[in-house]
Amino acid sequence: MNQAQHIKVSLDRQATQKISANRLRLKTSIDVVRRLSFQGCAFRGHDESSESKNRGNFLELLSLLASYDEKVGNVLKSAPQNASYTSSTIQKEILQIYASRVRNVIREEISDRKFSIIVDEARNNFDIQNIRGQGYDGASNMRGEFNSLQALILNDCRYAYYVHCFAHRLQLALVAAAREVVKVHQFFKDLSDIVNIALTSSKRYDELQKAQAAEISRLVSINELAIGIGMNQIGTLQCPSETRWSFHLNSVTSLLKMYNATSTVLENLKNAASNYS
DNA sequence: TTAGTGTTTACGCTGTGCAG
DNA sequence: CTGCACAGCGTAAACACTAA
Secondary structure: OHHHHHHHHHHHHHHHHHHHHHHHHHHHHHHHHHHHHHHHOOOOOOOOOOOOOOOHHHHHHHHHHHHHHHHHHHHHHHHOOOOOOOOOHHHHHHHHHHHHHHHHHHHHHHHOEEEEEEEOOOOOOHHHHHHEEEEEEEOHHHHHHHHHHHHHHHHHHHOOEEEEEEHHHHHHHHHEEEEEEEHHHHHHHHHHHHHHHHHHOOOHHHHHHHHHHHHHHHHHOOOOOOOOOOOOOOOOOOOOOEEOOOOHHHHHHHHOOHHHHHHHHHHHHHHHHHHHH
């Protein structure tokens, strides 16, 4: 009897192929879920039907992978209708497995030590008696709910000190403190005026861009600036924002970078004004 | 034939952005 | 402020397929 043609050998071969095809389908779905969740992207689309032009990130990324890998493309195309491993239920199941692994690692790390929570939503098995701080984001439509939440947690653990939106408070404190120092206050006021004057008129904005382009070519010609793809873009000035302290730094940095160009624009403005008087 | 598992489809809900 | 459109998620019901 020819062993290679035996019915059992043939069936075994088919089963092995089926298993490896299923595994490849599942592996592709797992990779897509991992990538999308790592990037913080939404999975679903508004219209996920086969005629849709945008079937959502999960399905679109899957078909992109399939288009680059013949093996993946083939197993996805030939998937049985009850085991394509691409439905929203499967996506969610894979995600839940990842979530529980992440939770386990965090639990192991914290163990029975004291901890604080900063959350949008949390369900876990930590001992509430070990909480030593709680902080929530301060969206106005959530505050009422969170106030009651922090009160409830305080009931269970009186050491769970509540800090409302710490980053925002730090920002407000910085702005208030800086305002008290006359020199700092004057500096940021002048900065704001300079930026506003140079940016608010589209005519002056064009002048600024032209002056900065000229400045960049000048610096390159005297070897003060390195050249390369994507380098030396013209850029623009940025306003210092009261609500985000980091914008103050951005604003100062942008003015330093465009100092000569900004001076040129302001000089031009001064000359134009003196011609009218 | 049936129970179990997974997919598809349709629809509802929430949040957001935009125009009037 | 209101109404509308849209994105994205959840879910129920119908359907497809498989293993026992």
